[in-house]
Amino acid sequence: MTAPKKLGQQSVKFSNPPVISAWASIVGPKEGQGPWAKDFDKILADYLYGQSSWEKAENSILQEAVHTAAAKAGFDAGDAELLLAGDLLNQIISANYAARQLNIPFLGLYGACSTMAESLLLAAMLTEAGFFERVVAATCSHHYTAERQYRNPVEQGIQSSLSSQWTATAAGAILVQPGGNGPRITCATVGKVVDMGVTDPANMGAAMAPAAGSTIKAHFEDTQRTTDYYDLVVTGDLGSIGANLASQIFIQQGLMPPPNYSDCGVLLYDGLPDIKSGASGCGCSAAMLCGPLLKKMSRGEINRLLFVATGALMSPTSTFQGESIPGIAHAIAIENV
Amino acid sequence: MTAPKKLGQQSVKFSNPPVISAWASIVGPKEGQGPWAKDFDKILADYLYGQSSWEKAENSILQEAVHTAAAKAGFDAGDAELLLAGDLLNQIISANYAARQLNIPFLGLYGACSTMAESLLLAAMLTEAGFFERVVAATCSHHYTAERQYRNPVEQGIQSSLSSQWTATAAGAILVQPGGNGPRITCATVGKVVDMGVTDPANMGAAMAPAAGSTIKAHFEDTQRTTDYYDLVVTGDLGSIGANLASQIFIQQGLMPPPNYSDCGVLLYDGLPDIKSGASGCGCSAAMLCGPLLKKMSRGEINRLLFVATGALMSPTSTFQGESIPGIAHAIAIENV
Numbered sequence: 106m107t108a109p110k111k112l113g114q115q116s117v118k119f120s121n122p123p124v125i126s127a128w129a130s131i132v133g134p135k136e137g138q139g140p141w142a143k144d145f146d147k148i149l150a151d152y153l154y155g156q157s158s159w160e161k162a163e164n165s166i167l168q169e170a171v172h173t174a175a176a177k178a179g180f181d182a183g184d185a186e187l188l189l190a191g192d193l194l195n196q197i198i199s200a201n202y203a204a205r206q207l208n209i210p211f212l213g214l215y216g217a218c219s220t221m222a223e224s225l226l227l228a229a230m231l232t233e234a235g236f237f238e239r240v241v242a243a244t245c246s247h248h249y250t251a252e253r254q255y256r257n258p259v260e261q262g263i264q265s266s267l268s269s270q271w272t273a274t275a276a277g278a279i280l281v282q283p284g285g286n287g288p289r290i291t292c293a294t295v296g297k298v299v300d301m302g303v304t305d306p307a308n309m310g311a312a313m314a315p316a317a318g319s320t321i322k323a324h325f326e327d328t329q330r331t332t333d334y335y336d337l338v339v340t341g342d343l344g345s346i347g348a349n350l351a352s353q354i355f356i357q358q359g360l361m362p363p364p365n366y367s368d369c370g371v372l373l374y375d376g377l378p379d380i381k382s383g384a385s386g387c388g389c390s391a392a393m394l395c396g397p398l399l400k401k402m403s404r405g406e407i408n409r410l411l412f413v414a415t416g417a418l419m420s421p422t423s424t425f426q427g428e429s430i431p432g433i434a435h436a437i438a439i440e441n442v
Numbered sequence: 443m444t445a446p447k448k449l450g451q452q453s454v455k456f457s458n459p460p461v462i463s464a465w466a467s468i469v470g471p472k473e474g475q476g477p478w479a480k481d482f483d484k485i486l487a488d489y490l491y492g493q494s495s496w497e498k499a500e501n502s503i504l505q506e507a508v509h510t511a512a513a514k515a516g517f518d519a520g521d522a523e524l525l526l527a528g529d530l531l532n533q534i535i536s537a538n539y540a541a542r543q544l545n546i547p548f549l550g551l552y553g554a555c556s557t558m559a560e561s562l563l564l565a566a567m568l569t570e571a572g573f574f575e576r577v578v579a580a581t582c583s584h585h586y587t588a589e590r591q592y593r594n595p596v597e598q599g600i601q602s603s604l605s606s607q608w609t610a611t612a613a614g615a616i617l618v619q620p621g622g623n624g625p626r627i628t629c630a631t632v633g634k635v636v637d638m639g640v641t642d643p644a645n646m647g648a649a650m651a652p653a654a655g656s657t658i659k660a661h662f663e664d665t666q667r668t669t670d671y672y673d674l675v676v677t678g679d680l681g682s683i684g685a686n687l688a689s690q691i692f693i694q695q696g697l698m699p700p701p702n703y704s705d706c707g708v709l710l711y712d713g714l715p716d717i718k719s720g721a722s723g724c725g726c727s728a729a730m731l732c733g734p735l736l737k738k739m740s741r742g743e744i745n746r747l748l749f750v751a752t753g754a755l756m757s758p759t760s761t762f763q764g765e766s767i768p769g770i771a772h773a774i775a776i777e778n779v
Contacts, residue, residue: 110572111523115547117573158763186448187632195532196757197552198765201635205755205768210452210632212560213755213770215534215552223549227564234571235447236454254759295524295547298538418542418550420533422591426495428535431542433550 113327115294115320122289122442123232126282129173130395131166132388133248133274139374144396146173152249152274160198163247163276167192167203170278170395171243178239178280185209185280186237189224191216192387193246193272194254200244209241217416218313218342219296220244221277221391222435225412228281229290229437238283245276246386255306255421268308270344270370270385277391279399288402288410292438294324298418300431306417306424310347310370310382313415316432317343318354321413324436325360332361336407339398341390341414341434342370344383369393369414390414399439408441450664452631452657459626459779460569463619466510467732468503469725470585470611476711481733483510489586489611497535500584500613504529504540507615507732508580515576515617522546522617523574526561528553529724530583530609531591537581546578554753555650555679556633557581558614558728559772562749565618566627566774575620582613583723592643592758605645607681607707607722614728616736625739625747629775631661635755637768643754643761647684647707647719650752653769654680655691658750661773662697669698673744676735678727678751678771679707681720706730706751727751736776745778 112118130145137148147169154162167190168182175182188207191214192199204211216223224242232240251272281290299319303312317340325332338361343351348368355361369390370383394412401407415434424430449455466483474485484506491499504527505519512519525544528551529536541548553560561579569577588609618627636656640649654677662669675698680688685705692698706727707720731749738744752771761767 111574160759160763191552194757195759196554196755198755198757198760201755201768201770202760202765204770205635205637208634210634211770212564212632212772213552215528215550217533227549230571230573231567234567234573236567236571237448295549297545297547298542300542418533418535418538420531420535422497422532423535423539426497428539431538433538433541433548435549 112292115323116292116327117230118292119229119233119290121233122291123229123281123283124285124289125279125287126285127174127178127280128395128399129170130277130392131170132392136273136275136373136392139377141397144400145392159247159249163199163245163250164202166276167199167243167245168206170276171207171241174278174280183208185239185241187240189214189227190243191220192244193217193251216433217418218385218387219414219416219433219435220387221394222412222414222437225279225437226293226435229293232281232283240281241278242281243278244387244391246272246388248272248274251386265381266307268346268382270309270382271380272386273373273384273389273392275388275392277395279395288439289442290437291440292328294320294327294436296320296433296435298431298433300429302429304429306419309385309417310344311350312417312430313432314343314347314350314354316434317351317413317415318358320434320436321360322358335365335409335411338366338411340368342385343368343415344370344385346382402441410439412437412439449629452660453629453664454567455629456566456570456627458570459628460566460618460620461622461626462616462624463622464511464515464617465732465736466507466514467614467729468507469729473610473612473710473729476714478734481737482729496584496586500536500582500587501539503613504536504580504582505543507613508544508578511615511617520545522576522578524577526551526564527580528557529581530554530588553770554755555722555724556751556753556770556772557724558731559749559751559774562616562774563630563772566630569618569620577618578615579618580615581724581728583609583725585609585611588723602718603644605683605719607646607719608717609723610710610721610726610729612725612729614732616732625776626779627774628777629665631657631664631773633657633770633772635768635770637766639766641766643756646722646754647681648687649754649767650769651680651684651687651691653771654688654750654752655695657771657773658697659695672702672746672748675703675748677705679722680705680752681707681722683719739778747776749774749776
């Protein structure tokens with residue numbers, strides 16, 4: 106085994122690229138109306154999924170995504186050696202209570218909507234290092250748990266702004282193993298927190314776009330890959346306003362031609378009416394990756410994917426205290442090699 | 443380099459044990475009145491520390507702990523390659539805003555009061571694996587930010603119960619490097635979420651004690667070390683009621699004789715009046731480790747330490763919805779070798 110290496114300022118390179126051996130996604134009713142319905146493992150009929158609260162429903166779909174991914178790889182979820190997971194709720198209760206039921210050694214993460222990339226990045230590093238052979242990276246979000254925590258009582262029916270995004274109801278889980286069949290994680294870039302002074306919590310795409318730009322720039326500099334290396338560079342959940350802003354940032358920085366760039370927040374509800382700036386939430390990029398994107402990779406329609414999940418790191422308290430909204434993005438190179 | 447190894451069900455062993463090359467702790471006024479005052483790097487004169495809010499004060503002391511630890515190792519905080527940090531606040535805003543100022547590639551964690559052990563465990567794994575050479579593990583808590591988030595408006599002066607713990611105002615930071623001088627991290631055990639059905643959020647020690655028992659039992663089984671191997675086994679912040687319960691669990695499981703067991707929540711305010719069941723908060727075990735405990739190790743008064751930070755993984759929402767309180771504990775073996 107060649108020793109794994111740091112690459113440039115913020116990236117790591119995997120000499121023995123870990124394998125994404127299985128994945129699963131579960132989405133809510135709205136997500137099931139979009140163009141990717143056939144690519145998800147399950148579409149919920151309603152938002153409670155037989156539970157007594159939206160929060161318990163969110164925890165349930167996270168558990169089920171982990172069970173489904175493990176089953177596809179031929180073992181029980183309880184046989185996984187490590188669960189790396191987080192969500193948007195205060196004290197990441199969805200991940201905590203899912204970890205209690207799953208009974209897997211657990212490390213809780215908080216990266217807001219960047220969590221799918223954060224968990225996958227750590228899963229790949231710990232797997233290549235030889236500490237674990239079955240690591241699960243997972244995350245979730247739920248429209249109504251996010252609404253009542255971050256915004257207004259949903260019963261009030263307050264009108265959302267044109268720049269606002271719809272928190273996806275979705276969970277995604279990925280199983281990372283040192284070998285086997287599947288696309289491989291070849292390198293990754295850890296993001297820095299970037300804050301350009303955006304203060305409108307109804308325009309998180311704009312707050313996160315500079316972080317996506319910073320991480321993607323660092324990725325290409327660190328890896329010395331050309332900007333046309335990837336078949337698709339996809340950001341987490343900038344939404345249409347944030348993705349347009351990100352495109353401008355990329356062009357300014359000479360990073361990539363727009364044709365091979367897209368955003369999970371734009372893609373998830375593509376073509377649906379009344380979706381404002383698109384989708385957001387940890388589950389947005391998780392479901393797009395653990396559904397349509399990895400399916401496209403398994404069919405060879407995409408062979409080189411740069412997955413860049415983005416997170417807005419504020420809280421209602423920090424906004425109330427006049428703080429601007431910091432963003433972060435982590436990039437994961439997934440390749441058929 | 444020998445490949446690092448998984449040990450038993452939940453533990454990892456470091457063939458080239460990473461070094462704790464520097465550490466720093468900053469505590470609040472109350473913590474500075476306890477028996478360990480001379481072991482902290484700074485004691486705050488008040489709870490605002492020149493900031494406009496308690497939350498901003500918490501973020502400031504976390505930053506300063508990281509700066510202080512880096513300076514002790516002879517470099518600027520911005521030269522660190524990775525920051526692993528989290529805190530108790532919703533969306534871990536203390537860590538997020540500290541990471542923005544520090545400008546270090548950042549992975550946010552949430553493990554409630556287990557965060558110092560979670561961050562240190564990941565720092566050790568990523569360092570030994572060769573990905574990074576200067577990783578900072580850090581966490582913090584602030585009495586008044588926790589009070590207003592988790593409990594009642596502090597101005598109401600509501601009487602606390604005898605089992606309640608006082609959230610410490612404190613930050614701790616540790617620099618982990620592959621070589622150099624300092625105690626080494628020789629192995630570690632990742633905790634599972636354990637829930638014995640405790641539902642009283644004013645008795646978190648009792649909720650966390652079974653998790654401490656579970657992780658310590660797994661640690662001794664996985665490492666095949668004898669229960670008298672360590673000079674000190676110290677849990678995170680069970681407080682006096684939780685630590686007594688933990689002692690009973692240890693004795694039942696034949697794990698260790700009480701003389702070499704203690705708890706950071708008991709130790710931090712030892713001898714102070716009116717402290718109910720003791721201290722809690724991410725900063726409690728962080729300050730005890732990054733102050734008195736590592737100083738004792740550097741003086742050779744302790745040579746083998748098992749640090750077991752414990753976390754209660756509920757939220758006000760989960761409590762309101764009738765959920766019991768799950769606990770978690772991660773164990774880190776720190777040795778002068």
